[in-house]
Amino acid sequence: xxxxxxxxxxxxxxxxxxxxxxxxxxxxxxxxxxxxxxxxxxxxxxxxxxxxxxxxxxxxxxxxxxxxxxxxxxxxxxxxxxxxxxxxxxxxxxxxxxxxxxxxxxxxxxxxxxxxxxxxxxxxxxxxxxxxx
Amino acid sequence: xxxxxxxxxxxxxxxxxxxxxxxxxxxxxxxxxxxxxxxxxxxxxxxxxxxxxxxxxxxxxxxxxxxxxxxxxxxxxxxxxxxxxxxxxxxxxxxxxxxxxxxxxxxxxxxxxxxxxxxxxxxxxxxxxxxxx
Amino acid sequence: xxxxxxxxxxxxxxxxxxxxxxxxxxxxxxxxxxxxxxxxxxxxxxxxxxxxxxxxxxxxxxxxxxxxxxxxxxxxxxxxxxxxxxxxxxxxxxxxxxxxxxxxxxxxxxxxxxxxxxxxxxxxxxxxxxxxx
Amino acid sequence: xxxxxxxxxxxxxxxxxxxxxxxxxxxxxxxxxxxxxxxxxxxxxxxxxxxxxxxxxxxxxxxxxxxxxxxxxxxxxxxxxxxxxxxxxxxxxxxxxxxxxxxxxxxxxxxxxxxxxxxxxxxxxxxxxxxxx
Numbered sequence: 001x002x003x004x005x006x007x008x009x010x011x012x013x014x015x016x017x018x019x020x021x022x023x024x025x026x027x028x029x030x031x032x033x034x035x036x037x038x039x040x041x042x043x044x045x046x047x048x049x050x051x052x053x054x055x056x057x058x059x060x061x062x063x064x065x066x067x068x069x070x071x072x073x074x075x076x077x078x079x080x081x082x083x084x085x086x087x088x089x090x091x092x093x094x095x096x097x098x099x100x101x102x103x104x105x106x107x108x109x110x111x112x113x114x115x116x117x118x119x120x121x122x123x124x125x126x127x128x129x130x131x132x133x
Numbered sequence: 134x135x136x137x138x139x140x141x142x143x144x145x146x147x148x149x150x151x152x153x154x155x156x157x158x159x160x161x162x163x164x165x166x167x168x169x170x171x172x173x174x175x176x177x178x179x180x181x182x183x184x185x186x187x188x189x190x191x192x193x194x195x196x197x198x199x200x201x202x203x204x205x206x207x208x209x210x211x212x213x214x215x216x217x218x219x220x221x222x223x224x225x226x227x228x229x230x231x232x233x234x235x236x237x238x239x240x241x242x243x244x245x246x247x248x249x250x251x252x253x254x255x256x257x258x259x260x261x262x263x264x265x266x
Numbered sequence: 267x268x269x270x271x272x273x274x275x276x277x278x279x280x281x282x283x284x285x286x287x288x289x290x291x292x293x294x295x296x297x298x299x300x301x302x303x304x305x306x307x308x309x310x311x312x313x314x315x316x317x318x319x320x321x322x323x324x325x326x327x328x329x330x331x332x333x334x335x336x337x338x339x340x341x342x343x344x345x346x347x348x349x350x351x352x353x354x355x356x357x358x359x360x361x362x363x364x365x366x367x368x369x370x371x372x373x374x375x376x377x378x379x380x381x382x383x384x385x386x387x388x389x390x391x392x393x394x395x396x397x398x399x
Numbered sequence: 400x401x402x403x404x405x406x407x408x409x410x411x412x413x414x415x416x417x418x419x420x421x422x423x424x425x426x427x428x429x430x431x432x433x434x435x436x437x438x439x440x441x442x443x444x445x446x447x448x449x450x451x452x453x454x455x456x457x458x459x460x461x462x463x464x465x466x467x468x469x470x471x472x473x474x475x476x477x478x479x480x481x482x483x484x485x486x487x488x489x490x491x492x493x494x495x496x497x498x499x500x501x502x503x504x505x506x507x508x509x510x511x512x513x514x515x516x517x518x519x520x521x522x523x524x525x526x527x528x529x530x531x532x
Binding site for chain 3: 019020026027029033051057059060061062064067069116119
């Protein structure tokens with residue numbers, strides 16, 4: 001059963017927008033990362049603990065993002081995150097952002113578990129895998 | 134009665150930190166601005182409406198920030214915002230950020246109401262003033 | 267002849283890094299955008315003029331980014347940008363970031379020319395096309 | 400002789416602006432920090448070396464910034480940095496940002512040399528002091 005789903009809302013502030021009047025394209029990735037982090041937190045996986053205790057970090061390996069509709073200051077956006085694939089050292093997630101039912105953008109992201117110092121891929125610890133699956 | 138107070142919490146994400154391992158010094162100002170925006174929202178003042186209907190923006194005129202303690206990834210910070218002075222075209226606020234009761238930093242900020250095009254100071258509309266006071 | 271190429275260097279500052287000790291994944295997109303903007307500027311295309319005179323903005327429609335190697339504080343990165351395809355209202359670019367000859371990441375990006383207000387796609391003005399081709 | 404002065408230019412990109420059409424207030428602090436870093440680099444002081452070899456970081460203790468004029472996309476800003484005071488563990492700098500001779504904002508900043516782990520103040524190493532003075 002890989003289709004765990006997680007929902008979260010964020011407000012758009014001035015810091016997120018640019019002179020085009022809408023959210024700056026790179027800043028959407030910040031919201032998506034907050035959503036992934038809260039997803040993991042909801043499963044009792046804490047990234048700061050992973051670093052401290054196991055010297056492991058999840059890093060982003062690949063992103064494919066399609067921008068369908070822009071969004072503006074003061075809007076409330078809703079992010080849906082689904083785990084789409086779990087490998088030995090990597091996780092793929094599919095994420096969608098909405099504003100009042102309108103699809104804003106879609107992200108497919110692959111994150112890899114790496115050693116903090118060497119930055120080499122490491123097997124995801126089994127206790128983490130159990131929480132995710 | 135100028136001591137309206139507003140409290141809000143934010144989580145520290147990777148985007149907020151830097152290679153020093155703590156929150157990047159400029160990013161604290163983003164949290165403080167979110168808190169001011171939510172303070173205004175709690176008083177039914179919406180900045181996007183101000184722009185659209187009255188062509189007015191609040192811009193920051195002056196900041197004095199003292200960094201007392203750093204904070205890290207995954208921490209939850211609490212921001213307290215107090216309106217300390219209200220002028221014809223400007224508002225002064227005092228803001229404090231805490232993490233588990235420890236004071237992280239203190240900001241004194243002056244914001245000015247300006248015309249969006251000319252960027253010249255404008256009187257704060259009386260319906261806004263009433264909500265703030 | 268679509269293979270115009272543009273090269274530019276950027277320094278990594280604290281603001282670009284995160285608590286993992288390397289550049290934050292969304293921040294690479296900022297460097298890539300600066301490079302595209304300087305590429306256009308080198309062809310005498312100024313985005314602020316496009317907005318003011320023609321009410322046109324280039325917005326990002328799609329990004330595919332692969333992170334191959336991380337990079338750190340104080341490093342100097344080199345970005346290579348190539349225009350890979352030109353359509354009536356859109357441009358595709360291929361961008362690569364290096365640090366001392368090592369490939370850090372690769373971006374394929376599609377940008378679309380839109381009307382600033384309606385956000386609807388618009389034909390790229392012919393004087394812009396001539397400069398790009 | 401404490402009045403060493405350093406000048407540097409930066410371009411304003413979309414990432415720096417917000418929906419108000421001008422540079423976002425916290426982002427000015429990023430430019431000022433880049434300028435301080437380049438100032439130190441011009442004196443052969445490298446922050447990444449300081450961390451690696453001596454476990455020391457310079458952190459910001461206090462900022463006082465006054466925003467006098469906004470600036471826009473595509474503008475070129477000039478930053479002037481002066482060391483105004485040197486203490487045993489801290490340095491005060493005065494920084495001014497201009498755009499075509501117009502003063503945009505003024506920052507007085509105090510940075511402190513701290514141990515990377517304990518975050519406690521440490522004497523600035525004498526070889527650093529000699530380069531600064």
